[in-house]
Amino acid sequence: MKERYDFKTIEPKWQARWAEQNLYTAPDGGGKPKYYCLEMFPYPSGKLHMGHVRNYSIGDVVARYKAMQGFNVLHPMGWDAFGLPAENAAIKYGAVHPAQWTYENIAAMREQLKQLGISYDWDREVATCHPGYYQWTQWLFLLLYKRGLAYKKKAAVNWCPSCATVLANEQVKDGGCERCKTAVEKRELEQWFLKITAYADRLLKDLDKLPGWPDKVKIMQDNWIGRSEGAEITFTIDGLEESMTVFTTRPDTLFGVTYMALAPEHPLVEKLIAGKPQAAAVRALALSVRGQSDLARTATETEKIGLFTGAYGINPVNGEKVPIMAANYVLMEYGTGAVMAVPAHDQRDFEFARKYDLPMRVVIQPAGAELNPDTMTEAYVGAGLMVNSGSFNGMPDSEGIAAVIRYLEEKGWGRGLVNYRLRDWLISRQRYWGAPIPIIYCEQCGIVPVPDADLPVMLPMDVAFTPTGRSPLEDQAGFVNTVCPACGGPARRETDTMDTFMCSSWYYYRYTSPRDTEQPWDPASVRYWLPVDQYIGGVEHAILHLLYSRFFTKVLCDAGLVANEEPFTNLLTQGMVLKDGSKMSKSKGNVVSPEDIVAAYGADTARLFILFAAPPERDLEWSDQGVEGCYRFLNRVWRLVAPLSDSLAGLPLPASGKMPGVNGEMRRMTHVVIKRVTEDVGNRFNFNTAVSAIMELLNAMYQYKEVPELDRDPGVLKEAVETLLVLLAPFAPHITEELWSLTGHGGSVHRMPWPLYDPEAIQEDEVTIVVQINGKVRERLLAPAGAKPDELQELALGQEAIKLLIAGKQVVKVISVPDKLVNIVVK
RNA sequence: GCCCGAGUGGCGGAAUGGUAGACGCAAAGGACUUAAAAUCCUUCGGGAGCAAUCCCGUGCCGGUUCGAGUCCGGCCUCGGGCACCA
Numbered sequence: 001m002k003e004r005y006d007f008k009t010i011e012p013k014w015q016a017r018w019a020e021q022n023l024y025t026a027p028d029g030g031g032k033p034k035y036y037c038l039e040m041f042p043y044p045s046g047k048l049h050m051g052h053v054r055n056y057s058i059g060d061v062v063a064r065y066k067a068m069q070g071f072n073v074l075h076p077m078g079w080d081a082f083g084l085p086a087e088n089a090a091i092k093y094g095a096v097h098p099a100q101w102t103y104e105n106i107a108a109m110r111e112q113l114k115q116l117g118i119s120y121d122w123d124r125e126v127a128t129c130h131p132g133y134y135q136w137t138q139w140l141f142l143l144l145y146k147r148g149l150a151y152k153k154k155a156a157v158n159w160c161p162s163c164a165t166v167l168a169n170e171q172v173k174d175g176g177c178e179r180c181k182t183a184v185e186k187r188e189l190e191q192w193f194l195k196i197t198a199y200a201d202r203l204l205k206d207l208d209k210l211p212g213w214p215d216k217v218k219i220m221q222d223n224w225i226g227r228s229e230g231a232e233i234t235f236t237i238d239g240l241e242e243s244m245t246v247f248t249t250r251p252d253t254l255f256g257v258t259y260m261a262l263a264p265e266h267p268l269v270e271k272l273i274a275g276k277p278q279a280a281a282v283r284a285l286a287l288s289v290r291g292q293s294d295l296a297r298t299a300t301e302t303e304k305i306g307l308f309t310g311a312y313g314i315n316p317v318n319g320e321k322v323p324i325m326a327a328n329y330v331l332m333e334y335g336t337g338a339v340m341a342v343p344a345h346d347q348r349d350f351e352f353a354r355k356y357d358l359p360m361r362v363v364i365q366p367a368g369a370e371l372n373p374d375t376m377t378e379a380y381v382g383a384g385l386m387v388n389s390g391s392f393n394g395m396p397d398s399e400g401i402a403a404v405i406r407y408l409e410e411k412g413w414g415r416g417l418v419n420y421r422l423r424d425w426l427i428s429r430q431r432y433w434g435a436p437i438p439i440i441y442c443e444q445c446g447i448v449p450v451p452d453a454d455l456p457v458m459l460p461m462d463v464a465f466t467p468t469g470r471s472p473l474e475d476q477a478g479f480v481n482t483v484c485p486a487c488g489g490p491a492r493r494e495t496d497t498m499d500t501f502m503c504s505s506w507y508y509y510r511y512t513s514p515r516d517t518e519q520p521w522d523p524a525s526v527r528y529w530l531p532v533d534q535y536i537g538g539v540e541h542a543i544l545h546l547l548y549s550r551f552f553t554k555v556l557c558d559a560g561l562v563a564n565e566e567p568f569t570n571l572l573t574q575g576m577v578l579k580d581g582s583k584m585s586k587s588k589g590n591v592v593s594p595e596d597i598v599a600a601y602g603a604d605t606a607r608l609f610i611l612f613a614a615p616p617e618r619d620l621e622w623s624d625q626g627v628e629g630c631y632r633f634l635n636r637v638w639r640l641v642a643p644l645s646d647s648l649a650g651l652p653l654p655a656s657g658k659m660p661g662v663n664g665e666m667r668r669m670t671h672v673v674i675k676r677v678t679e680d681v682g683n684r685f686n687f688n689t690a691v692s693a694i695m696e697l698l699n700a701m702y703q704y705k706e707v708p709e710l711d712r713d714p715g716v717l718k719e720a721v722e723t724l725l726v727l728l729a730p731f732a733p734h735i736t737e738e739l740w741s742l743t744g745h746g747g748s749v750h751r752m753p754w755p756l757y758d759p760e761a762i763q764e765d766e767v768t769i770v771v772q773i774n775g776k777v778r779e780r781l782l783a784p785a786g787a788k789p790d791e792l793q794e795l796a797l798g799q800e801a802i803k804l805l806i807a808g809k810q811v812v813k814v815i816s817v818p819d820k821l822v823n824i825v826v827k
Numbered sequence: 828g829c830c831c832g833a834g835u836g837g838c839g840g841a842a843u844g845g846u847a848g849a850c851g852c853a854a855a856g857g858a859c860u861u862a863a864a865a866u867c868c869u870u871c872g873g874g875a876g877c878a879a880u881c882c883c884g885u886g887c888c889g890g891u892u893c894g895a896g897u898c899c900g901g902c903c904u905c906g907g908g909c910a911c912c913a
Binding site: 004040042043045080083084085157158166167168169170171172216217219220222223224226333422423425426428429430431499500501504538539540541542543544545575576578581582583612613614615617618619620621622623625626628629630632633635639686688689691692693695696699768770772773774775776777780812813814815817820821823824825 | 829831840866893894908910911913
């Protein structure tokens, strides 16, 4: 018997055997209930990092646990394989084609995943860059197009004039190009959008149908969608045949408008300033805000800048002329890109009005205080009665909102409206390495979708990656020039590709029938497997990826292609892996490579540590010594179990129920641990405390082995050993499998049913109760387990020591918690 | 700035509103060994005490409660997201 377990031999041996036995293939159907366990698929960057190991270790515990619980488990893996880094690599290293780079990375990472021993059904692997996959991404784009959910409009992109290329937000650092530092410009391009706003209300309301999602994620999505009720109000413009429509959530303050503000890049601005002296200055402001992110523009520390346009708006309700400003704090993307300003009752308007000395009028008066516009130090945003508001005077503002909307609708000046912060989804990318948008432009017929039969629109492989100022696809005459499917005349292909979020919004459907060449998925398979029962991934995806996937699912459900309204029933958002308090990154030089850890300690140790070091939702601090500790633990398991060899075979397990003495204590521990691990893994996902409990079981077994052999019941030891291996199997699958076979068991430990605890075995006769007086611990006493509160109180008050302590005082109240404590409140 | 989290020993963390610090790491002392490694045993929040034991202690300030690490209000610090990284 070896002192240490030989992971270098054991792990590859079992990985090969599991693959031969197809241990992880899941049939569509059968007698067992289904369970779809899914981890977010990785971008094939080249190497697995610790965040991946954490994600997939968590998923593997869930998948293996559910399989042992008797579920038919689908546990697939694939690759989110389109994206910027492959193209960057091609540009940087010249000779490497993004496809080659990507497929080589996939091969390397697949190998690493296999070395971790995760229970994937590799027959279902997908890669989004494979034509057999992106054919269906294109098909789904066309489905959206046919349903009126895809449209084109102008939108700005980041443009580096020096590199002559479009930049992703990530490639813009401090307003300059990441590579050459040149100031980034904005360029307006015709781009494709998906109408996710049409689903805003359902995406919001259906969050209530997701009790298995963390509240924080639901709150973030709720805020992201940003529903607000209010009114759209149209102001005419003095002396011009133009009008200006604003959105406000506070129509009750309409009489308090003292100026209006437009986003500087608003198309109306040009008409207002035409021929006026301030025209040049306003245009300069428009140019400067275009280069800024919304983030920078709306930050309160950013100075609010505004310029008078020279024009006046006319308030429909009182005919007042108010100046129209162009202001950097108004966003073109939100609402109508124009606001009515009520400085007395909106903080941003207040600050702006103070800075530019604009007038202020109080129209909501709180009870008890008299607001004075000259002495106010901040806007009053609370409740009150309407004043200075014509016929509405004296009305509470809460009623005023609806009343003003009714009035505006009667007069035709405006209407009640629900506005969302959510914007439509821009999917056009001026990039090569993505799924081509399957659209053809014909001089005669206009926009023509590629017929289903012509899919996929193949990405040409012979492409140069020298920046030319155009997307690489535009220089591919063979790709661009085509014939119109409708009239047969000459036509051009769309050269933009799709946002990779499109590819990742539906991959969990493809896993159900990944090799289907006739349709994106087999409807029967999807009906059987979906929705995903457990989805696991980084919290950084809490908004975009999860919202887009929910949107896709709702469209597919409306189209009758899937039966589920939501894609993911339960969601677990895992924290990051840190080293020395910050995220592992090459630039910080604090990266710990999973390869090195697996080579030095084996996959079981790496997985166990990462599950033990922190609860899954929290960030995890990497510790080399902590890894050592887990390795020691597995060796302790090995040294206890391996020498037993097949000495336990044939022994009967103890009968259920209570047992006296040391055997009873051992048996009690075994069953307490079954209970704790089952609750920690099954209900709470507290894998760290589950591992702790298994460690306690092992410690108890070592102590039990110290008991003279005559006093021990070998069946109790057998039960403890089997329990230890079965409970540990999802965490450390290789060593447990090896020990399972060493101790004379046939079959795989991963096919064992998850154990049930024996409630009688863990029952205690007596428990220690704490007696407190006025919340301070005064005495401990033994009480029958499960005693009722009344009985406990009687017992405590009957104690001589307690009687002495409370003598001469008045007992106000006695509180007792069964099996815990009695608190006596005295005066 | 806006939205969402998290702060507990030397460290990672544990604790249905009920004995704060389970489990693990590190450290110190000891056993075994010619020696080292490995392994095993003991101690391990701070303070007082010979001891039984007592007092203090969960980022800060306040509140609710017989009782708060946990609930509520207000701060501070750190982290995630902010729409073309995925």
